[in-house]
Amino acid sequence: MKIRLSYGKWGKVRFLGHLDMARLWERGLRKASAPVAMSAGFTPRPKMSFGLALPTGAESVIELFDVTLDETRIDAENGSIDLELLRSSLTDAMPLGVEVVDVDPIAPQKWSLQEDVTATTWVLAVDTSATDPSELDERVAGVVSSTEIWVDRERKGERRRDDVRPGILDLRIIERGIWPATSELSAWADSVSLLSTDIQFVEATLTTSGRGVRPTEMAEVLRPGVDPWITMPRVVRTHQWIGRDDAPRVSARAGKDITHDHSLEQRLERRSEHSVAGSSGGYD
């Protein structure tokens, strides 16, 4: 039996890297006494498969990972497993800031999580206290209307020059008012506003496959030559989009109300499909 865990990562734990998280999940699953299946061989490992790495320093509404459970151990106990109990005990077992939102059984997959997710949406908290108020608007508009953006970046230890424009599926400035007062994103925006008097929120949907674009690279496009973490002191991943070119995109959290903002989700879905179709007209 395979399950998919969705979890949020908020606050101080955002400074944990991908490998740290993998190690923590292993410990967390043991603390929660989850009946995880083990690999065969000399050094048995729990069967876990992680999704797209979240950059160290970024937060997330939605992170995903898959765990294979050991049927014989479930049978040995009482033949079934209480997934809601597993969800809450995993949240307790993980450090403060890691919130397990869902534990869902999933069908055996053709593709791994990493291959499945083709785009992700981010909200960048951009500190505009040191810049002209209109600068960010102009820059966003400039990016949207451009057809190519060449940047020097490093991939696998190699310096290279890439056009990142095709990887930017959507880019817009948003108002924090779109998040209901009780939502996680609204609480996040409150904590972000402690950092600077002038924060503007930029929503970006970026491809992950091929010449994928990272949120730090997005920040460097918005303000070239400045450390991205100065431009963007906080950034949160809000959606992971699953789907291939020949199939409609669906949010990894389709059917789950996380942001409490259906219009945003629908808008994103519409626009991502648009962008994938290859037209730059998807940007309003």
Next chain:
Amino acid sequence: MTSLWTRVEPLLARVRKPARYIGCEDGAIEPRHGPGKVAWLLAYPDVYEVGLPNQGLQILYEILNERADAVAERTYAPWVDLEALMRERSIPLFSVDTHRAASDFDVIAFNLSAELVYTNVLNMIDLAGVPIHADRRRPDDPLVIVGGHAAFNPEPLADFIDVAVLGEGEEVVSEITEIVREWKASGRTEGSRDAVLRALSKVPGVYVPSMYEVEYERERTMSITPRYPDVPSLVVKRTVSDLAEWDYPRRPLAPLTEVVHDRLAVEVFRGCTRGCRFCQAGMITRPVRERPAEQVRTMITRGLERTGYNEVSLTSLSTADFSGVESVVSSIVPDPTACGAPTVSLPSLRVDAFTVGLAAQVASGRRSGLTFAPEAGTWRLRTVINKLITEADLYGAVESAYANGWSRMKLYFLTGLPTETDDDTRGIAELAAGCVAIGKKYTSRANVTVSLGGFVPKAHTPFQWFGQNGVDELRRKIGVVRSAASKGVHVKWHDPAASLAEGVASRGDRRVGRVIERVWREGGTFQEWSEFFRLDRWTDALAAEGLDVEWFTTRHRDENELLPWEHLSAGLHRDFLWQDWRAALDEHGLPDCRWTPCYDCGVCTGDGLEHVVASPIPPAGGSQGTGQDLSVGGRVPEAVPVRLGART
């Protein structure tokens, strides 16, 4: 008293391994500060990954937080990248628990596990915004306390610390808390700092350097005298008599990021009476006190449940000597409800076949490598250092290791030991070649790594009178081993230059403080890290202070010399140490006193203590356990060979 988090946070995405600074570990305690509480900042003067697993710090963290009148948080040395950003923005040193400024605490207590961290201690005091010189501190500045093994000669830090604690901290931290609490309640008025230090100086095991006058004549220490009649002339270490009463840590800290010992640690005993003469840890932690096996089992079960770890390390100075080791190891059975069976690791393995059998029992899965520490290349030299391992022990252990599926061995040796000749040094390569030859019977991949450390004599050991080898001589000896190393033997070594600096700090007196300060001012932090260590910073600083490096390092001391730490005691009689030094030069070994008559080293009699061992019978296996014939492989010469530092 506010959190610095909002100022620290924006920097973290820009530094390496930011998880070092966020706290949030499993087992971290939410500190509750309050006006009547003494706030301790427990500081480890090295980077987080090295400091977090430190058991001493974890134990005190819990004990203090359990007290109604104390609260404790932790801090570690910020790595150089964050330090630069902090200094640029005037952000002071902060705790990882609540990101509170270090100067908001009443006490900053450093754990000194080694000497090369001294410049980091200065750096952290400075980063805290506290004057580095103790005599410049005001009543509202925190008290700076040091403890840990290196605190047994705190003289090089005398100018910078208010207090040094000798020995185990479980009980004394409470006594210190009570005195500091009174001081706090009295309002820490002008001039009260001296009074609180004077009160602290009367607590057993507590040493206050400023309460002592030290006189020098040219290089020599002439006298060390208490300034006041009520200040003790000899400060004796603290020892916890029964480990069973101290089952700490009860809430072991499990970090969120990878650290050097990333597993549960359960201490099975303290002390060691093997009597290895080079080993400061073995000398200063006497007597042996075992934890009851049942308590060890409880701590393992509880610790694994709490942390989610599936590996436990049974720690001590020689875990195979723990009388309950077999029963504990066999009781750790795979738990079908957890993912993966817990594995046991046994650090500090004794060199014999019994121990390897034990290691084989606990090793799960792939056998990567096994480490032994014969320390010296010939039986003669091993009797000098009292590491009484015969060739038969080592080869038996190695044979057993290969037979049990290991294919890689690592052997630790010291070079620059007293009376060491080139025959002894070459003996290292010969022993390693012997191990490879045994391995070839089992696997064509058999190889042996020899790791060479330059010997640095330490205070409170029989070798405290020995002049260590200089940099050139240690380099030459590394060359001797390398050229004698045959196929299948890989030689690695510790930088001899670092051994010299360590020597200056280990047996230095108060004047060495100025050297440490200069090295720090020149930017010499993280001296344990080879990428930051530069010997010329140390030699230049010594020269600038008019101090002779040879005086502190390569010079042999005589019996009558007043050593800089003579007013501090680990409980060992000076006579015992001197006789043991002479016995070393006579190539005369001294078997373990747990199973032979008492040598009256002074520790048990002086402290009204006894060895606490669960079994009166020596552990099984190997000549180390069974009352071995010490004449095996060597002879006891009549005359005292004067071969100190001799070269051949």
